[in-house]
Amino acid sequence: MRIATIDRDAAGPPPNAEWFPGGPVRMQAINNPETDGVQMLSVWFDAGARTRPHIHVCDQILHVVEGEGVVATADEKRIIRVGDVVIVPEGVWHWHGATPDSAMCHLSIKPPGPTHWDQPFEDWDAYMEGAS
Numbered sequence: 001m002r003i004a005t006i007d008r009d010a011a012g013p014p015p016n017a018e019w020f021p022g023g024p025v026r027m028q029a030i031n032n033p034e035t036d037g038v039q040m041l042s043v044w045f046d047a048g049a050r051t052r053p054h055i056h057v058c059d060q061i062l063h064v065v066e067g068e069g070v071v072a073t074a075d076e077k078r079i080i081r082v083g084d085v086v087i088v089p090e091g092v093w094h095w096h097g098a099t100p101d102s103a104m105c106h107l108s109i110k111p112p113g114p115t116h117w118d119q120p121f122e123d124w125d126a127y128m129e130g131a132s
Contacts (some may be wrong), residue, residue: 023049050097065106071096
């Protein structure tokens with residue numbers, strides 16, 4: 001058994017800052033995906049920071065543990081808060097991050113596998129307006 005603590009001070013910069021426009025983001029690996037079979041990261045978004053649009057080859061689970069954020073697909077946009085769990089199906093164009101007025105931390109949980117960061121931006125700034 002191993003116990004991990006979500007700790008912003010233990011988090012570091014993402015592997016590629018271009019994947020996270022809008023403000024600083026820090027990431028903390030919670031486990032070892034090679035031995036555990038699942039990747040768990042805590043992702044700390046400063047207010048306004050977010051991911052660029054991307055697609056995963058497997059389902060992704062986001063569990064909000066602090067603050068308020070937004071998650072959007074091409075068809076839907078939602079505000080997410082502490083305690084919310086979002087399941088983004090494999091192959092779905094999406095992005096997520098903090099709202100303009102609140103920092104956020106979520107856990108990202110998914111099987112190991114590539115993320116396709118080369119997705120079109122479409123009109124993703126408009127997605128920030130009117131999230132419910």
